[in-house]
Amino acid sequence: MTGVLPTNDDRPVLVLGPNPTPNGGMHLGHIAGPYLAGDVYARYQRARGRKVVFTTETDDSQTYVVASAGREGITPEALCKRSTAEIQEALRAIGISYDGFGPFDSMYKATVLQYFGALHAAGVFKLKTVRLPYLERTGEYMVEGLIEGDCPVCLASSRGGLCETCCHPNNFDQLLNPHSTINPDDKLTYREATIMVLPLEEYRERLTEYHERLAEHRRPHVRQMIAELLAQPLQDVPITFPLNWGIDAQFPEVPGQVLNAWLELIPAGMFTTAYAANNLGRDTVPGELWQRAENLRIVHFLGFDNAYYFCLPHIAMLMAHGDKYVWPESIINNEFYELESSKFSTSKRHVLTPQELLTEVPRDVARLYLALTAPEYQRSTFSRAGLDKLAEERLVGPWNQLAGSLAKAVANAGDDSIRLPVSPGARERVATMLERFDLGYEMPTFNLNRSAETVLVHIERLRQRAAVLDGVGLDEHPEAWGELFLEVKVLLASASPLLIDLVAAAQEAGVFDGSGVLVTGAYDVADVRPFAPPLLPTTPLGPSEPAGALA
Structure with a gap:
């Protein structure tokens, strides 16, 4: 820190x-x-x-x-x-x-x-x-x-x-x-x-x-x-x-x-x-x-x-x-x-x-790409090829792999009401995550580019952690899984200003208890309940589909 x-x-x-x-x-x-x-x-x-x-x-x-x-x-x-x-x-x-x-x-x-x-x-x-x-x-x-x-x-x-x-x-x-x-x-x-x-x-x-x-x-x-x-x-x-x-x-x-x-x-x-x-x-x-x-x-x-x-x-x-x-x-x-x-x-x-872009691209993908390329300090440009590359390689693809790994672990356990322990080291990492996001979201250091990049960095970091645990049961390494679930939950909360439909789906699924998902002390916890994170859609949501549902 x-x-x-x-x-x-x-x-x-x-x-x-x-x-x-x-x-x-x-x-x-x-x-x-x-x-x-x-x-x-x-x-x-x-x-x-x-x-x-x-x-x-x-x-x-x-x-x-x-x-x-x-x-x-x-x-x-x-x-x-x-x-x-x-x-x-x-x-x-x-x-x-x-x-x-x-x-x-x-x-x-x-x-x-x-x-x-x-x-x-x-x-x-x-x-x-x-x-x-x-x-x-x-x-x-x-x-x-x-x-x-x-x-x-x-x-x-x-x-x-x-x-x-x-x-x-x-x-x-x-x-x-x-x-x-x-x-x-x-x-x-x-x-x-x-x-x-x-x-x-x-x-x-x-x-x-x-x-x-x-x-x-x-x-x-x-x-x-x-x-x-x-x-x-x-x-x-x-x-x-x-x-x-x-x-x-x-x-x-x-x-x-x-x-x-x-x-x-x-x-x-x-x-x-x-x-x-x-x-x-x-x-x-x-x-x-x-x-x-x-x-x-x-x-x-x-x-x-x-x-x-x-x-x-x-x-x-x-x-x-x-x-x-x-x-x-x-x-x-x-x-x-x-x-x-x-x-x-x-x-x-x-x-x-x-409106034209959103007929072809999910809203969360559009928002994160616009934030990543926003012209904060100098002219920048929208590139459709760049957006598609970002979605496939850094956002939708890696997130859905991460979410799939956690959902698989929860399904294999057969009980999502259990509590998994969280170590002091994990709580320190969570505090570090929150601090870095705060520097990007808050004044006077507000920076859309950095906030979007921080979301992508943590998606990839946690995807790699999940890949190591793939095939390992929650009961076999409860502390490792507990740390991962807590950090993914904090990532979802920290991404909430950008990935609004994904986080709305997470709230609907009961991942969060209320709207103040980043209130002070919310993640200074000793244990965490496992959950299946929502997936990011690969195509735009239809008008009758709930926000965050996988298309």
């Missing part, structure tokens, strides 16, 4: 996934990043017996919705409705265990307006006259997802507002060579507009201290981005825009302007946290669970491409509310996930959805 004990931080946990923009469905590139990571983390916290709220909702106010709807020739409202259903189905299919997926409704809008209204009343926002791209043909200002050009910082192709390559803002008239994303042939000019802005530079010292204190809870790419931005004057952040799509800001200084959709996302989190908590049986209102008196920790999963907003403007706005709200502790980003070494592209039909 390393001497690093599993975390004992039992504070309630709020897990936030990114708010998907409802301008289309979801593909594996979306899932393999923050959504699977958030799900695995939330499931681990529940398995440890902790109180968890895991939530998100769609980001309907984004100008990306308007641009996509314009290209399709439908209304933004119709696109939001269709896309939200597609997004929810994709998340459900791959097993993302949200406690609540908040609706974009009147309560959502009221929560957002209350959050911004308090800051406006306190004089946090300032008026500023800026130059914005303008389309003379329609008389519209063109910002954010409505325009595309070259990033002034890294020169990569970028939408307005934020570059997804370097994650630096490009506000107002900073985007180079802008053109419309709806009709690239439209000629853009510039017009002045007076809007509300957040003077981000005023929060420099507090932002610097905040990120330095929580540096270990940020991945290297985000730490670099924060350092780059703090090394220069921080740009004013647009709070309102003169647009026709979005939530009316209701500020008298800028009548008719809407809120910057990117900055809705913290009050959106407050709203959907309450929505999810109510689903779990707690009667609460938006913002209540975010108050410091609740003593919870917030873990935010997101893609690198929007980390700027969550690391700087959003934190500054929380700071502007004084000591009322807790601030996110862990902000965990991911990079881009590719399909067979090329970028996912809906327009080029180079895309694979979770």
Whole structure:
């Protein structure tokens, strides 16, 4: 053992996934990043017996919705409705265990307006006259997802507002060579507009201290981005825009302007946290669970491409509310996930959805492969040949050999009610297993790749142990068998955030007594009951088959 004990931080946990923009469905590139990571983390916290709220909702106010709807020739409202259903189905299919997926409704809008209204009343926002791209043909200002050009910082192709390559803002008239994303042939000019802005530079010292204190809870790419931005004057952040799509800001200084959709996302989190908590049986209102008196920790999963907003403007706005709200502790980003070494592209039909994959591959196999190859620190790629190789050689094949050996031993014994002794050495190995899994599942060392690899390492290790005992009766070497059964049980429990159908089948078979399968002390035992582990299916489960059944 390393001497690093599993975390004992039992504070309630709020897990936030990114708010998907409802301008289309979801593909594996979306899932393999923050959504699977958030799900695995939330499931681990529940398995440890902790109180968890895991939530998100769609980001309907984004100008990306308007641009996509314009290209399709439908209304933004119709696109939001269709896309939200597609997004929810994709998340459900791959097993993302949200406690609540908040609706974009009147309560959502009221929560957002209350959050911004308090800051406006306190004089946090300032008026500023800026130059914005303008389309003379329609008389519209063109910002954010409505325009595309070259990033002034890294020169990569970028939408307005934020570059997804370097994650630096490009506000107002900073985007180079802008053109419309709806009709690239439209000629853009510039017009002045007076809007509300957040003077981000005023929060420099507090932002610097905040990120330095929580540096270990940020991945290297985000730490670099924060350092780059703090090394220069921080740009004013647009709070309102003169647009026709979005939530009316209701500020008298800028009548008719809407809120910057990117900055809705913290009050959106407050709203959907309450929505999810109510689903779990707690009667609460938006913002209540975010108050410091609740003593919870917030873990935010997101893609690198929007980390700027969550690391700087959003934190500054929380700071502007004084000591009322807790601030996110862990902000965990991911990079881009590719399909067979090329970028996912809906327009080029180079895309694979979770639903499509799951018609050919069992869900647990898909989840573990996505975790193993997730783009946590650099771009990575989905390979169907790689998935098939993993399933045959490292997951399904070895696990079913291991499970078959244990089932055979139980069947030969003819009595699964007996208790097998567990030695102190076995309990030490179990503690080592739990420690290594905790380092992969818990903050600040959370790592999907390492967690998935640890599952595979222990499957093979225990398969080899079982092979040595093949043909030996439980009564002949009860201690050796007892050690093996306990370690396999711990492996199943530790794999529960990833192999959700296998563990559901194990719970249904009575392998575990309750849902908190990783609560402290659960495996510090002197004996264990033998059991027949469920098998992993080799083909997808049918709609009427129970989770974990062998196809």
